[in-house]
Amino acid sequence: MTENTSNLQPEEKELKPAVKKLLIIAGVVIVLSIPLVILFSSAPKNKNNIAVEKKDTDIAALEQLANSNPTSANVIALSVAYINNNMPGKAVKPLTDLIKKDPKNATAYNNLGVANILLKNYQTGIEACTKAIQIDTSFQLAKNNLKWGLDEKNKALNSIEAMQAITLEKRDAGYFVQLGLLYLQVGNYEKSMATWQVGIDKFPENKAVYYNNIGTAMVLKKDYDKAIEMFNKALAADPSNQLVKNNINWAQQEKKDNAPQ
Structure with missing residues (x-):
């Protein structure tokens, strides 16, 4: 998936046999960079539901402004631009950083929720929208977004x-990739990892994809050292895999960003 290295997550590439390498996208990820003064309603593709004026959609200019003067308004404006330009992954990190500084910012939580739902990190998005509503119980768009995420x-x-x-005989390599991703999307990281481990056991020729995806789940669980270990196993199996290299950088950055102060 790779808009940047802070939200990469599982792979989406050709497997052997004819299987897609699926990338969601962490980021985070999971993972997690996986948020408008108010963003989308339950119909997120309708840009008329954006409750901010988009006077400046120049992403480079907005990035420079948010980096030089990271006020709530500037970070939120940047997140609007990312999401409107189909880059929700890039919205995650600045919004997460904003929430650390301003934990009562309902708009930031709402936008973070939208970004994660667009990234198919549904449980993470649901939790962010729920937090927005807890902060501002009258926040109707956050309620709409929560319903969208639950749906x-x-x-x-x-x-x-x-x-x-x-049936068992029809469960090919792609089956285990897909099933693990679905578990990841609903926040069941343990089952996603267990599913991909079965994939490794049954289809070792595709272990680079499975190890990469297990690493993604580990990042989302905030088990960064174990995630890096899994990504390194993926890289050992496929040394030219750039996505895995990016995910190692992602996990290392997440570990740094979340280190105790």
């Missing part, structure tokens, strides 16, 4: 149920 999570849960009904 998307339910779709993923339904997909998990459908995949579990697939």
Whole structure:
């Protein structure tokens, strides 16, 4: 997935046999950079629902402004531009940093929730929207976004149920990639990792993809050392995989950013 190295997450690439390498996208990730004075309603693609004037959509200029003067307004304006330009992953880190400085900023939580839902990190998005509503109980757009996130999570849960009904002989390498990603999307990191471990056992030729995805789940769990270990295993299996290299940088940065002060 890679808009930057701070929100990379699972792979989306050709597997052997004909399997997609799926990337969600951490980032974070999971992971997590995986948020408008108020962002989208439950129909997020309708830009008429954005409650801020977009006078300046020059992302480079907004980035420079937010870096030189990281006020709440400047960071939120930057997040609007990222999301409107289909780069929700880049909105995560500045919004997360803003929340650390301004933990009562309901708008930042709302926008972070939207960014994560767009990244298919549904549980993370739901939690951020819920926090926005706790801060501002009259925040209707956050309520709409919460409903949107819950709806998307339910779709993923339904997909998990459908995949579990697939017979054993039809469960190829792609099956385990997809199922693990669905578990990741709904916030069940333990099941996502267990699913990818089964994939490694059954399809060791694709272990680079599975190890990369396990590493992503570890970052989202904030187990950074273990995540780096998994990414290094992925890199050992596929030394030319740039996404894995980026994810190592992502995990190292997350570890640094979340170190005790």
